[in-house]
Amino acid sequence: MSALKGGPVWFxxxxxxxxxxxxxxFPQMRTAMADYMVEHVGVDAEEAGRLRQLYVRLYGNTMLGLVRHHEVSSAHFLRETHRFDDLEAMVHGHAHDLAALRRLPGRKFLLTNAPEAYARRVLAALGMERCFEAVIAVEQMAMFGQLRPKPDARMFRHLLARLKLMPSRCILVEDTLEHQKAARGLGMKTVWMQRWSRGAAHPGLRRRPVYVGRRVSKLAALLR
Incomplete structure (x- = not known):
């Protein structure tokens, strides 16, 4: 990644x-979401699965569909579906990723659609909690009283304005293409992480989309 004026800013x-x-x-999280919908929305398991897929397709995630169409509290949904007693034992990362992240020059932010409490537990389990200037979780993606998580372009604009950053300085490292497409549309650079979700979400995709700057399978590649 070439040097950027003022230094790179990584999300x-x-x-x-x-x-x-x-x-x-993720498998346990999907089960938790289905169970939540059965209990709090009043649908059966089959309908819960159908609605979850529909809302992911329409809004990018299940939560927004439940908030908009079923009067579900986003805070309650996030708390109940991200409650993992054994989360730390479930987290699997790589020591060389931690080393690369520590060596990577520039400012670094975590930008996740997950709730903050969950994100901080995962970072602590990975030993990465001190690698980031700030954790920007889904609770911080509210605008005008509504949550607007990735890939909402309005949220990206608002975030960059709040941090007083030019989009050309910023690099989004993601496994989700829809989020990268929105970021690239604003002038941010994009890196597609393909180590763990390679091909799973985009089985028919054979070429790198034009809005993806690079594809990597480990964080050490960002140092080159």
Whole structure:
């Protein structure tokens, strides 16, 4: 990555970017979301699965659909679906990623659609809690009284304005293409992390999309 005027500013996703959430955490999280919908929305398990997929397709995540259509409290949903008693044992990362993150020049922020308490527990389990200037979790992505998590371009604009950053200085490292597309549309640079979710979310994709600047499978590649 070439040097940028004023130094680079990195925004890192968390799940499936800094650690392998797909192995154990995501399956349990999907079950927790389905159970939540059965209990608090009043649908059966089959309908819960259908609604979860629909809301991910329409809004980028399940929570926004439940808030908009079922009067669900976002705080309650996030708290109940990210409650893992054994989370630390489920987190799987790599020591060389931690070393690379520590060596990476520039400012570093965590930017995640997960709740802050969960994000901080994962970072602590990875030993990365001191690598980031700040944790920007979904609770901090509110605008005009509504949550606008990734990939909402309005949130990206608001965040960069709040931090007084030019988009051209900023690099988003993500496993989710939709988030990168929104960031690139604002002039940010993008890196697609493909270690743990490679091909899973985009099975028909064979070429790097034009809005993806680089593809990497480990954080050490960012040092080059």
């Amino acid at each position: 890192f996703d968390l799940d499936d970017t800094l650690h392998n959430a797909s192995a154990r955490i």
